[in-house]
Amino acid sequence: MSITVKNISKSFGNTKALNNVSFTINKGEIVGFLGPNGAGKSTMMKVLTTYHQADSGEAYVNSYDVTKDKKNVQKSIGYLAEHNPLYLDMYVKEYLNFNAEVYKVNKENIAKVIEQTGLGPESPKKIGQLSKGYRQRVGLAAALLHDPEVLILDEPTTGLDPNQLLEIRKLILEIGKEKTILLSTHIMKEVEAVCDRVLIIDKGCLVADKRLSDLRKEEEQVLLVEFDFRVEEAFLKKLPYATNVINTGGFIYEITFDTTKDMRAEVFDFAHDNELKTLQLSRKNKNLESLFTELTQASHS
Numbered sequence: 447m448s449i450t451v452k453n454i455s456k457s458f459g460n461t462k463a464l465n466n467v468s469f470t471i472n473k474g475e476i477v478g479f480l481g482p483n484g485a486g487k488s489t490m491m492k493v494l495t496t497y498h499q500a501d502s503g504e505a506y507v508n509s510y511d512v513t514k515d516k517k518n519v520q521k522s523i524g525y526l527a528e529h530n531p532l533y534l535d536m537y538v539k540e541y542l543n544f545n546a547e548v549y550k551v552n553k554e555n556i557a558k559v560i561e562q563t564g565l566g567p568e569s570p571k572k573i574g575q576l577s578k579g580y581r582q583r584v585g586l587a588a589a590l591l592h593d594p595e596v597l598i599l600d601e602p603t604t605g606l607d608p609n610q611l612l613e614i615r616k617l618i619l620e621i622g623k624e625k626t627i628l629l630s631t632h633i634m635k636e637v638e639a640v641c642d643r644v645l646i647i648d649k650g651c652l653v654a655d656k657r658l659s660d661l662r663k664e665e666e667q668v669l670l671v672e673f674d675f676r677v678e679e680a681f682l683k684k685l686p687y688a689t690n691v692i693n694t695g696g697f698i699y700e701i702t703f704d705t706t707k708d709m710r711a712e713v714f715d716f717a718h719d720n721e722l723k724t725l726q727l728s729r730k731n732k733n734l735e736s737l738f739t740e741l742t743q744a745s746h747s
């Protein structure tokens with residue numbers, strides 16, 4: 447087990463930032479830590495990196511206790527903070543060299559992390575001259591310098607343009623082949639793009655712990671279809687796998703299917719065979735986004 451969290455609670459004054467949170471992360475997993483603003487993501491990460499001490503509960507990284515064995519925990523973790531502090535006047539190599547000295551890391555690792563994070567062509571430049579995406583790579587390179595088993599990334603793609611975002615995600619996937627990664631975000635697409643599993647936290651409480659593959663399997667398929675005529679709901683229910691039909695207004699119907707097979711072609715053919723015209727047909731899927739909304743909005747409304 448790379449990370450074990452048991453009943454962790456942490457308050458700041460009257461704010462309960464973490465409320466009895468428990469989860470485990472296996473070696474080699476990429477886990478998304480998803481939650482609205484202020485849900486407790488950064489606080490949890492800071493407990494794991496030993497920056498914050500929890501009020502109660504236990505947490506272990508690489509089997510080391512975060513309160514009793516801070517040194518070994520820190521050696522096991524590479525951390526990219528939300529506001530990644532970089533010295534903009536330093537050259538990339540100089541910055542990594544500085545980090546290697548501070549953390550007493552073998553300097554041979556510098557070339558390795560430059561290669562690993564694709565910083566090669568930019569490495570002779572000053573950090574201040576780099577784009578935000580490349581600055582984030584410098585942060586990642588620094589986090590990887592001591593070759594930690596676990597990487598903790600706090601909102602690693604915030605503020606990046608769409609191209610930089612895709613590149614950093616690709617890099618995270620690549621690094622994830624060798625490391626356990628816990629990454630916080632409020633972007634659901636990010637979780638879908640890079641994670642094996644998602645933990646959803648809301649108001650300090652863990653409200654979901656799901657494998658993305660299970661979530662995909664569980665998904666019901668909901669199609670929104672508009673015909674040129676009124677059709678009886680019971681008639682539409684004759685479609686294979688149809689479990690529910692709702693007329694949402696006019697000649698528009700929301701049809702739920704209990705199958706992973708894409709039913710759009712089937713609906714189109716059904717309309718055609720019954721002399722109906724299909725004016726629109728779209729998939730309104732139940733996915734991570736709807737799960738997130740379901741779990742985090744109930745308590746906000």
Ligand SMILES: Nc1ncnc2c1ncn2[C@@H]1O[C@H](COP(=O)(O)OP(=O)(O)OP(=O)(O)O)[C@@H](O)[C@H]1O
Nearest residue numbers: 458461463481482483484485486487488489490632
């Ligand atoms: N050092 C602190 N002092 C006081 N309150 C804090 C401190 N750190 C966090 N909090 C509070 O604890 C709660 C959880 O904050 P946290 O930063 O962990 O949330 P988050 O999920 O990371 O949010 P975001 O997505 O906005 O970064 C918030 O209500 C926040 O205001």
